[in-house]
Amino acid sequence: MPDAPVIEVSTGRVVGATADGIDRFLAIPYAAPPFGFHRFLPPQPPSSWEGERDASAFGATAPQAPYGGGLEKYLPTVQIAGDDILTVNVWTPADRTPDALLPVLVFVHGGGLTRGSAALGGYDGARFARHGIVVVSVQYRLGQEGFAVLEGVEQNLGVLDQRAALRWVRQEIGAFGGDSARVTVMGHSAGANTLTALLALPEASALFDRAILQSGPLTAQPPKKAGRMSRAIAKRRAVPANRAGFSAVDPADLVAAQSAIAAGGSPLGGGPSVALAIGGSAVPQNPLDALLAGAGRDIPVLIGTTSEEYRLWFIPTGAIDKIRRSTLTLARLAARVPAKVVRAHQKRHPRARPGEVLGEVVGDILLRGPVTRFADSRAEGPAATYVYEFRWRSPVDGLGAAHAMELGFVFDNLSSEDSVALAGDHTPQPLADAMHAAWVSFIVDGDPGWAKWSGRRPVQAFDADGGHLDYAPRADELDGLPTS
Structure with missing residues:
Protein backbone atom coordinates (compact mmCIF):
# COMPACT_ATOMS: atom_id res chain seq x y z
CA MET A 1 0.00 0.00 0.00
CA PRO A 2 1.44 3.39 -0.98
CA ASP A 3 1.61 6.10 1.65
CA ALA A 4 -1.49 8.27 1.75
CA PRO A 5 -0.87 11.51 -0.16
CA VAL A 6 -0.93 14.75 1.85
CA ILE A 7 -1.54 18.23 0.45
CA GLU A 8 -1.60 21.55 2.26
CA VAL A 9 -4.17 24.18 1.26
CA SER A 10 -4.69 27.56 2.90
CA THR A 11 -7.13 26.15 5.49
CA GLY A 12 -5.08 23.11 6.51
CA ARG A 13 -3.63 19.77 5.47
CA VAL A 14 -5.72 17.10 3.71
CA VAL A 15 -4.95 13.39 3.49
CA GLY A 16 -6.26 11.64 0.40
CA ALA A 17 -5.95 8.17 -1.11
CA THR A 18 -4.09 6.69 -4.07
CA ALA A 19 -5.43 4.09 -6.49
CA ASP A 20 -4.31 3.09 -9.98
CA GLY A 21 -1.82 5.92 -10.20
CA ILE A 22 -4.31 8.64 -9.26
CA ASP A 23 -4.39 10.65 -6.04
CA ARG A 24 -7.89 11.50 -4.80
CA PHE A 25 -8.69 14.25 -2.30
CA LEU A 26 -12.40 14.31 -1.52
CA ALA A 27 -14.74 16.63 0.37
CA ILE A 28 -12.41 19.61 0.78
CA PRO A 29 -14.38 22.65 2.01
CA TYR A 30 -14.33 25.73 -0.20
CA ALA A 31 -16.95 27.48 1.94
CA ALA A 32 -18.53 27.13 5.37
CA PRO A 33 -21.54 24.82 5.88
CA PRO A 34 -24.57 26.85 4.67
CA PHE A 35 -26.83 26.10 7.62
CA GLY A 36 -27.55 27.65 10.99
CA PHE A 37 -26.44 31.29 10.98
CA HIS A 38 -25.16 30.92 7.38
CA ARG A 39 -28.42 29.58 5.99
CA PHE A 40 -29.73 31.52 2.97
CA LEU A 41 -26.62 33.71 2.94
CA PRO A 42 -23.99 33.88 0.18
CA PRO A 43 -21.15 31.37 0.70
CA GLN A 44 -18.91 32.26 3.63
CA PRO A 45 -15.18 31.42 3.96
CA PRO A 46 -14.41 27.95 5.36
CA SER A 47 -12.86 27.55 8.79
CA SER A 48 -9.29 26.34 9.14
CA TRP A 49 -8.57 23.06 10.93
CA GLU A 50 -5.75 21.75 13.05
CA GLY A 51 -3.78 18.67 12.09
CA GLU A 52 -4.75 16.61 9.06
CA ARG A 53 -8.24 16.33 7.58
CA ASP A 54 -9.34 12.97 6.15
CA ALA A 55 -10.08 13.50 2.46
CA SER A 56 -10.45 9.87 1.42
CA ALA A 57 -14.28 9.71 1.15
CA PHE A 58 -17.01 11.82 -0.40
CA GLY A 59 -18.63 14.33 1.91
CA ALA A 60 -22.21 15.32 2.64
CA THR A 61 -24.56 15.96 -0.27
CA ALA A 62 -27.05 18.80 -0.63
CA PRO A 63 -30.55 18.08 0.74
CA GLN A 64 -32.63 16.43 -1.99
CA ALA A 65 -35.14 13.70 -2.72
CA PRO A 66 -34.49 10.73 -5.01
CA TYR A 67 -35.89 10.87 -8.52
CA GLY A 68 -39.43 9.61 -8.99
CA GLY A 69 -42.01 9.23 -11.73
CA GLY A 70 -40.03 6.48 -13.43
CA LEU A 71 -36.80 8.47 -13.64
CA GLU A 72 -35.37 6.65 -10.62
CA LYS A 73 -34.74 3.64 -12.89
CA TYR A 74 -32.29 5.65 -14.99
CA LEU A 75 -30.95 8.36 -12.68
CA PRO A 76 -29.49 7.05 -9.40
CA THR A 77 -29.26 9.26 -6.33
CA VAL A 78 -26.45 9.42 -3.78
CA GLN A 79 -27.40 10.93 -0.41
CA ILE A 80 -24.79 11.42 2.32
CA ALA A 81 -25.90 13.07 5.56
CA GLY A 82 -24.19 16.13 7.00
CA ASP A 83 -24.04 19.92 6.85
CA ASP A 84 -20.62 20.38 5.25
CA ILE A 85 -21.95 20.28 1.69
CA LEU A 86 -19.93 23.06 0.03
CA THR A 87 -16.92 20.97 -0.89
CA VAL A 88 -14.79 20.01 -3.87
CA ASN A 89 -13.21 16.72 -4.89
CA VAL A 90 -9.83 16.56 -6.66
CA TRP A 91 -8.24 13.85 -8.81
CA THR A 92 -4.61 14.36 -9.84
CA PRO A 93 -1.91 12.08 -11.30
CA ALA A 94 0.17 10.51 -8.54
CA ASP A 95 3.33 10.80 -10.63
CA ARG A 96 2.97 14.53 -11.25
CA THR A 97 6.13 16.60 -11.01
CA PRO A 98 6.24 19.81 -8.97
CA ASP A 99 7.49 21.92 -11.87
CA ALA A 100 5.01 20.80 -14.55
CA LEU A 101 1.64 22.43 -13.86
CA LEU A 102 -1.23 20.52 -15.47
CA PRO A 103 -4.44 21.73 -17.13
CA VAL A 104 -7.49 21.75 -14.85
CA LEU A 105 -11.06 20.56 -15.43
CA VAL A 106 -13.83 21.69 -13.05
CA PHE A 107 -17.07 19.69 -13.37
CA VAL A 108 -20.50 20.91 -12.22
CA HIS A 109 -23.20 18.23 -12.08
CA GLY A 110 -26.77 18.55 -13.27
CA GLY A 111 -30.07 17.50 -11.74
CA GLY A 112 -32.58 20.23 -12.49
CA LEU A 113 -31.16 22.43 -9.70
CA THR A 114 -32.92 20.08 -7.25
CA ARG A 115 -30.94 16.83 -7.40
CA GLY A 116 -27.52 15.45 -8.18
CA SER A 117 -24.20 14.94 -6.49
CA ALA A 118 -20.52 14.97 -7.35
CA ALA A 119 -20.35 11.57 -5.57
CA LEU A 120 -22.04 9.69 -8.42
CA GLY A 121 -19.78 6.97 -9.79
CA GLY A 122 -20.14 8.14 -13.37
CA TYR A 123 -18.46 11.45 -12.50
CA ASP A 124 -15.21 9.82 -11.35
CA GLY A 125 -12.38 11.96 -12.67
CA ALA A 126 -9.72 9.27 -12.87
CA ARG A 127 -9.82 8.78 -16.63
CA PHE A 128 -9.30 12.48 -17.28
CA ALA A 129 -6.52 12.49 -14.68
CA ARG A 130 -4.76 9.67 -16.56
CA HIS A 131 -4.36 12.12 -19.43
CA GLY A 132 -2.47 14.55 -17.22
CA ILE A 133 -5.47 16.66 -16.19
CA VAL A 134 -6.26 17.76 -12.62
CA VAL A 135 -10.00 17.22 -12.14
CA VAL A 136 -12.21 19.06 -9.65
CA SER A 137 -15.90 18.34 -9.04
CA VAL A 138 -18.12 20.77 -7.15
CA GLN A 139 -20.94 20.34 -4.65
CA TYR A 140 -23.35 23.28 -4.41
CA ARG A 141 -26.69 24.13 -2.81
CA LEU A 142 -29.79 22.74 -4.53
CA GLY A 143 -33.52 23.33 -4.41
CA GLN A 144 -34.75 26.01 -2.05
CA GLU A 145 -31.44 26.15 -0.19
CA GLY A 146 -29.71 27.26 -3.38
CA PHE A 147 -32.37 28.73 -5.66
CA ALA A 148 -35.26 30.04 -3.57
CA VAL A 149 -36.66 33.42 -4.54
CA LEU A 150 -37.23 35.08 -1.17
CA GLU A 151 -37.52 38.59 0.14
CA GLY A 152 -34.23 39.73 1.62
CA VAL A 153 -32.24 36.77 0.22
CA GLU A 154 -29.66 36.99 -2.56
CA GLN A 155 -30.97 35.13 -5.60
CA ASN A 156 -29.19 32.12 -7.11
CA LEU A 157 -27.11 31.18 -4.07
CA GLY A 158 -26.13 27.94 -5.81
CA VAL A 159 -24.46 29.94 -8.58
CA LEU A 160 -22.63 32.02 -5.97
CA ASP A 161 -21.44 28.73 -4.46
CA GLN A 162 -19.94 27.74 -7.80
CA ARG A 163 -18.28 31.13 -8.15
CA ALA A 164 -16.71 30.62 -4.71
CA ALA A 165 -15.53 27.15 -5.74
CA LEU A 166 -13.89 28.53 -8.88
CA ARG A 167 -12.13 31.19 -6.84
CA TRP A 168 -10.90 28.37 -4.58
CA VAL A 169 -9.57 26.56 -7.66
CA ARG A 170 -7.67 29.64 -8.85
CA GLN A 171 -6.11 30.01 -5.40
CA GLU A 172 -5.47 26.42 -4.32
CA ILE A 173 -5.16 24.14 -7.34
CA GLY A 174 -1.41 24.68 -7.69
CA ALA A 175 -0.91 22.57 -4.57
CA PHE A 176 -2.40 19.61 -6.47
CA GLY A 177 -0.24 20.15 -9.55
CA GLY A 178 -2.83 22.15 -11.46
CA ASP A 179 -2.22 25.25 -13.54
CA SER A 180 -4.48 28.00 -12.21
CA ALA A 181 -4.15 29.80 -15.57
CA ARG A 182 -5.58 26.83 -17.56
CA VAL A 183 -8.97 26.09 -16.02
CA THR A 184 -11.76 24.59 -18.11
CA VAL A 185 -15.25 24.39 -16.60
CA MET A 186 -17.63 21.65 -17.69
CA GLY A 187 -21.31 21.46 -16.78
CA HIS A 188 -24.12 19.15 -17.72
CA SER A 189 -27.81 20.09 -17.85
CA ALA A 190 -28.50 22.35 -14.84
CA GLY A 191 -24.73 22.49 -14.29
CA ALA A 192 -24.33 23.89 -17.80
CA ASN A 193 -27.16 26.34 -17.09
CA THR A 194 -25.40 27.71 -14.00
CA LEU A 195 -22.05 27.89 -15.81
CA THR A 196 -23.76 29.79 -18.62
CA ALA A 197 -24.78 32.36 -16.02
CA LEU A 198 -21.14 32.64 -14.91
CA LEU A 199 -19.93 32.84 -18.53
CA ALA A 200 -22.24 35.84 -19.02
CA LEU A 201 -20.70 37.78 -16.11
CA PRO A 202 -18.07 40.47 -16.72
CA GLU A 203 -15.75 38.58 -14.34
CA ALA A 204 -16.00 35.27 -16.22
CA SER A 205 -12.40 35.31 -17.44
CA ALA A 206 -11.23 35.77 -13.85
CA LEU A 207 -12.97 32.50 -12.94
CA PHE A 208 -12.09 30.18 -15.85
CA ASP A 209 -10.40 30.06 -19.24
CA ARG A 210 -12.53 27.64 -21.30
CA ALA A 211 -16.04 26.22 -21.01
CA ILE A 212 -17.81 22.99 -21.98
CA LEU A 213 -21.61 23.26 -21.86
CA GLN A 214 -23.54 20.01 -22.31
CA SER A 215 -27.32 19.99 -22.78
CA GLY A 216 -27.93 23.05 -20.63
CA PRO A 217 -30.50 25.85 -21.01
CA LEU A 218 -28.84 29.19 -21.69
CA THR A 219 -31.55 31.27 -20.04
CA ALA A 220 -32.99 32.34 -16.69
CA GLN A 221 -36.52 33.31 -15.71
CA PRO A 222 -37.95 36.60 -14.46
CA PRO A 223 -38.05 36.49 -10.65
CA LYS A 224 -41.85 36.37 -10.51
CA LYS A 225 -41.93 33.20 -12.61
CA ALA A 226 -38.84 31.66 -11.01
CA GLY A 227 -40.34 32.35 -7.58
CA ARG A 228 -43.54 30.37 -8.11
CA MET A 229 -42.12 27.33 -6.33
CA SER A 230 -40.93 29.34 -3.32
CA ARG A 231 -44.30 31.07 -3.01
CA ALA A 232 -46.11 27.74 -3.28
CA ILE A 233 -43.92 26.25 -0.54
CA ALA A 234 -44.48 29.28 1.68
CA LYS A 235 -48.22 28.83 1.30
CA ARG A 236 -48.06 25.08 1.95
CA ARG A 237 -45.88 25.54 5.05
CA ALA A 238 -47.74 28.66 6.23
CA VAL A 239 -44.56 30.73 6.51
CA PRO A 240 -43.57 34.04 4.90
CA ALA A 241 -41.51 33.86 1.73
CA ASN A 242 -38.45 35.44 3.33
CA ARG A 243 -35.26 34.33 5.05
CA ALA A 244 -36.83 34.13 8.52
CA GLY A 245 -39.78 32.11 7.27
CA PHE A 246 -37.79 29.55 5.31
CA SER A 247 -35.04 29.33 7.95
CA ALA A 248 -37.72 28.15 10.38
CA VAL A 249 -38.41 25.11 8.18
CA ASP A 250 -36.11 22.08 8.37
CA PRO A 251 -34.21 21.49 5.10
CA ALA A 252 -35.75 18.04 4.72
CA ASP A 253 -39.23 19.52 5.07
CA LEU A 254 -38.47 22.09 2.37
CA VAL A 255 -37.38 19.25 0.09
CA ALA A 256 -40.57 17.32 0.84
CA ALA A 257 -42.78 20.32 0.13
CA GLN A 258 -40.93 21.08 -3.09
CA SER A 259 -41.24 17.46 -4.25
CA ALA A 260 -44.97 17.37 -3.51
CA ILE A 261 -45.61 20.56 -5.45
CA ALA A 262 -43.44 19.50 -8.39
CA ALA A 263 -45.28 16.17 -8.59
CA GLY A 264 -48.43 18.08 -9.55
CA GLY A 265 -46.80 19.34 -12.75
CA SER A 266 -46.14 17.55 -16.02
CA PRO A 267 -43.74 17.68 -18.95
CA LEU A 268 -46.43 19.48 -20.97
CA GLY A 269 -48.60 21.35 -18.49
CA GLY A 270 -45.72 22.72 -16.48
CA GLY A 271 -46.17 24.01 -12.95
CA PRO A 272 -43.91 25.58 -10.32
CA SER A 273 -40.30 24.54 -10.74
CA VAL A 274 -36.83 25.52 -9.56
CA ALA A 275 -34.98 27.78 -11.98
CA LEU A 276 -32.36 30.49 -12.24
CA ALA A 277 -33.91 33.86 -11.43
CA ILE A 278 -32.88 37.05 -13.21
CA GLY A 279 -31.56 39.54 -10.68
CA GLY A 280 -28.76 39.93 -8.17
CA SER A 281 -25.02 39.60 -8.63
CA ALA A 282 -25.03 36.03 -9.97
CA VAL A 283 -27.58 36.53 -12.78
CA PRO A 284 -27.97 40.28 -13.31
CA GLN A 285 -29.66 39.74 -16.69
CA ASN A 286 -30.86 36.86 -18.81
CA PRO A 287 -27.60 35.01 -19.63
CA LEU A 288 -28.45 34.38 -23.27
CA ASP A 289 -29.18 38.08 -23.84
CA ALA A 290 -25.81 39.00 -22.33
CA LEU A 291 -24.00 36.36 -24.38
CA LEU A 292 -25.65 37.42 -27.63
CA ALA A 293 -24.55 40.98 -26.85
CA GLY A 294 -20.91 39.85 -26.56
CA ALA A 295 -20.36 38.65 -23.01
CA GLY A 296 -17.87 35.80 -22.68
CA ARG A 297 -16.77 36.12 -26.29
CA ASP A 298 -13.10 35.91 -25.33
CA ILE A 299 -13.54 32.44 -23.76
CA PRO A 300 -13.41 29.34 -26.01
CA VAL A 301 -16.55 27.21 -25.70
CA LEU A 302 -17.45 23.64 -26.60
CA ILE A 303 -21.23 23.28 -26.57
CA GLY A 304 -23.89 20.82 -27.70
CA THR A 305 -26.84 18.54 -27.02
CA THR A 306 -28.06 15.02 -27.58
CA SER A 307 -30.36 14.50 -30.56
CA GLU A 308 -33.32 13.25 -28.52
CA GLU A 309 -33.11 15.10 -25.20
CA TYR A 310 -36.85 14.86 -24.57
CA ARG A 311 -36.96 11.06 -24.39
CA LEU A 312 -35.59 11.01 -20.82
CA TRP A 313 -38.80 12.71 -19.67
CA PHE A 314 -41.32 11.48 -22.23
CA ILE A 315 -40.45 7.76 -22.03
CA PRO A 316 -40.52 7.08 -18.25
CA THR A 317 -43.75 9.07 -17.76
CA GLY A 318 -45.50 7.53 -20.76
CA ALA A 319 -46.15 11.03 -22.13
CA ILE A 320 -44.81 10.04 -25.53
CA ASP A 321 -47.83 7.75 -26.07
CA LYS A 322 -50.43 10.09 -24.58
CA ILE A 323 -49.85 13.03 -26.91
CA ARG A 324 -52.27 13.31 -29.81
CA ARG A 325 -52.14 15.43 -32.96
CA SER A 326 -54.51 17.89 -31.35
CA THR A 327 -52.12 18.28 -28.40
CA LEU A 328 -49.23 18.88 -30.79
CA THR A 329 -51.22 21.56 -32.63
CA LEU A 330 -52.28 23.35 -29.44
CA ALA A 331 -48.73 23.27 -28.08
CA ARG A 332 -47.36 24.61 -31.37
CA LEU A 333 -49.81 27.51 -31.36
CA ALA A 334 -49.15 28.32 -27.71
CA ALA A 335 -45.39 28.45 -28.34
CA ARG A 336 -45.86 30.43 -31.60
CA VAL A 337 -44.03 27.79 -33.61
CA PRO A 338 -44.73 28.03 -37.35
CA ALA A 339 -46.40 25.01 -38.92
CA LYS A 340 -43.48 24.70 -41.35
CA VAL A 341 -41.21 23.78 -38.43
CA VAL A 342 -43.45 20.86 -37.52
CA ARG A 343 -43.60 19.81 -41.15
CA ALA A 344 -39.79 19.87 -41.32
CA HIS A 345 -39.62 17.49 -38.34
CA GLN A 346 -42.24 15.22 -39.89
CA LYS A 347 -40.33 15.18 -43.17
CA ARG A 348 -37.14 14.11 -41.40
CA HIS A 349 -39.01 11.49 -39.33
CA PRO A 350 -42.05 10.46 -41.43
CA ARG A 351 -43.00 7.68 -39.00
CA ALA A 352 -42.72 9.78 -35.86
CA ARG A 353 -45.62 9.80 -33.43
CA PRO A 354 -47.09 13.16 -32.37
CA GLY A 355 -45.33 12.85 -29.00
CA GLU A 356 -41.99 12.41 -30.71
CA VAL A 357 -42.54 15.42 -32.97
CA LEU A 358 -43.58 17.54 -30.00
CA GLY A 359 -40.53 16.37 -28.06
CA GLU A 360 -38.25 17.35 -30.94
CA VAL A 361 -39.83 20.81 -31.16
CA VAL A 362 -39.57 21.33 -27.39
CA GLY A 363 -35.91 20.30 -27.52
CA ASP A 364 -35.31 22.80 -30.31
CA ILE A 365 -36.96 25.64 -28.40
CA LEU A 366 -35.22 24.95 -25.09
CA LEU A 367 -31.79 23.80 -26.25
CA ARG A 368 -30.82 23.44 -29.90
CA GLY A 369 -32.22 26.77 -31.06
CA PRO A 370 -30.50 28.83 -28.33
CA VAL A 371 -27.25 26.89 -28.85
CA THR A 372 -27.30 27.75 -32.56
CA ARG A 373 -28.04 31.43 -31.89
CA PHE A 374 -25.27 31.52 -29.28
CA ALA A 375 -22.76 29.96 -31.66
CA ASP A 376 -23.82 32.25 -34.53
CA SER A 377 -23.23 35.30 -32.33
CA ARG A 378 -19.63 34.18 -31.71
CA ALA A 379 -18.70 33.12 -35.27
CA GLU A 380 -16.55 36.20 -35.86
CA GLY A 381 -15.44 36.60 -32.25
CA PRO A 382 -11.94 36.33 -30.78
CA ALA A 383 -12.47 32.87 -29.24
CA ALA A 384 -13.52 29.69 -31.03
CA PHE A 411 -16.10 10.45 -18.87
CA ASP A 412 -15.08 7.18 -20.59
CA ASN A 413 -16.89 5.40 -17.79
CA LEU A 414 -19.35 3.13 -19.60
CA SER A 415 -19.29 0.47 -16.87
CA SER A 416 -20.52 2.82 -14.13
CA GLU A 417 -23.98 2.22 -12.66
CA ASP A 418 -25.11 5.57 -14.02
CA SER A 419 -24.12 4.78 -17.59
CA VAL A 420 -25.40 1.20 -17.62
CA ALA A 421 -28.82 2.34 -16.37
CA LEU A 422 -29.19 4.64 -19.37
CA ALA A 423 -27.18 2.97 -22.11
CA GLY A 424 -27.05 -0.72 -21.21
CA ASP A 425 -23.94 -2.86 -21.06
CA HIS A 426 -23.22 -3.21 -24.79
CA THR A 427 -22.10 0.33 -25.53
CA PRO A 428 -19.58 1.13 -28.29
CA GLN A 429 -16.21 1.75 -26.65
CA PRO A 430 -14.77 3.36 -29.83
CA LEU A 431 -17.36 6.13 -29.45
CA ALA A 432 -16.27 6.71 -25.86
CA ASP A 433 -12.66 6.76 -27.03
CA ALA A 434 -13.49 9.42 -29.62
CA MET A 435 -15.58 11.66 -27.34
CA HIS A 436 -13.26 11.42 -24.36
CA ALA A 437 -10.25 12.20 -26.57
CA ALA A 438 -12.01 15.24 -28.04
CA TRP A 439 -12.86 16.59 -24.58
CA VAL A 440 -9.28 15.98 -23.40
CA SER A 441 -7.95 17.81 -26.47
CA PHE A 442 -10.17 20.82 -25.78
CA ILE A 443 -9.15 20.92 -22.11
CA VAL A 444 -5.45 20.65 -22.95
CA ASP A 445 -5.19 22.65 -26.19
CA GLY A 446 -8.53 24.43 -26.67
CA ASP A 447 -9.32 22.45 -29.83
CA PRO A 448 -11.45 19.24 -29.80
CA GLY A 449 -10.34 18.29 -33.30
CA TRP A 450 -13.09 19.51 -35.62
CA ALA A 451 -13.90 22.75 -37.44
CA LYS A 452 -14.82 25.71 -35.28
CA TRP A 453 -18.19 27.36 -35.77
CA SER A 454 -18.60 29.57 -38.82
CA GLY A 455 -21.27 30.62 -41.28
CA ARG A 456 -21.31 27.02 -42.51
CA ARG A 457 -22.47 25.86 -39.04
CA PRO A 458 -20.28 22.75 -38.63
CA VAL A 459 -21.57 20.26 -36.05
CA GLN A 460 -19.60 17.23 -34.91
CA ALA A 461 -22.08 14.36 -34.87
CA PHE A 462 -21.15 11.57 -32.46
CA ASP A 463 -22.69 8.25 -33.49
CA ALA A 464 -21.53 4.64 -33.44
CA ASP A 465 -19.09 5.51 -36.22
CA GLY A 466 -17.08 7.55 -33.71
CA GLY A 467 -17.99 10.92 -35.15
CA HIS A 468 -18.30 12.87 -38.38
CA LEU A 469 -18.89 16.48 -39.34
CA ASP A 470 -22.27 17.74 -40.53
CA TYR A 471 -22.88 21.23 -41.86
CA ALA A 472 -26.02 23.11 -40.81
CA PRO A 473 -28.03 20.05 -39.72
CA ARG A 474 -31.69 20.72 -38.86
CA ALA A 475 -31.55 24.15 -40.53
CA ASP A 476 -35.19 23.98 -41.70
CA GLU A 477 -36.31 23.15 -38.17
CA LEU A 478 -34.17 25.64 -36.27
CA ASP A 479 -34.36 28.78 -38.40
CA GLY A 480 -38.12 29.02 -38.08
CA LEU A 481 -38.21 28.96 -34.28
CA PRO A 482 -39.39 31.95 -32.24
CA THR A 483 -36.49 33.73 -30.53
CA SER A 484 -38.31 35.12 -27.50
Missing part, protein backbone atom coordinates in the same frame (compact mmCIF):
# COMPACT_ATOMS: atom_id res chain seq x y z
CA THR A 385 -16.84 27.91 -30.55
CA TYR A 386 -17.21 24.19 -31.23
CA VAL A 387 -20.63 22.52 -31.50
CA TYR A 388 -21.47 18.83 -31.20
CA GLU A 389 -24.56 16.61 -31.27
CA PHE A 390 -24.64 13.19 -29.60
CA ARG A 391 -26.70 10.81 -31.76
CA TRP A 392 -25.95 7.28 -30.57
CA ARG A 393 -29.26 5.66 -29.59
CA SER A 394 -29.48 3.55 -26.46
CA PRO A 395 -31.45 0.29 -26.79
CA VAL A 396 -32.70 0.60 -23.19
CA ASP A 397 -36.49 1.02 -23.08
CA GLY A 398 -36.54 3.16 -26.21
CA LEU A 399 -34.54 5.97 -24.59
CA GLY A 400 -32.55 6.55 -27.76
CA ALA A 401 -30.20 9.55 -27.68
CA ALA A 402 -31.85 10.94 -24.56
CA HIS A 403 -30.70 13.64 -22.16
CA ALA A 404 -27.61 12.58 -20.15
CA MET A 405 -26.84 9.69 -22.51
CA GLU A 406 -23.47 11.17 -23.49
CA LEU A 407 -22.04 11.36 -19.96
CA GLY A 408 -20.66 7.83 -19.80
CA PHE A 409 -18.91 8.41 -23.13
CA VAL A 410 -17.46 11.79 -22.18
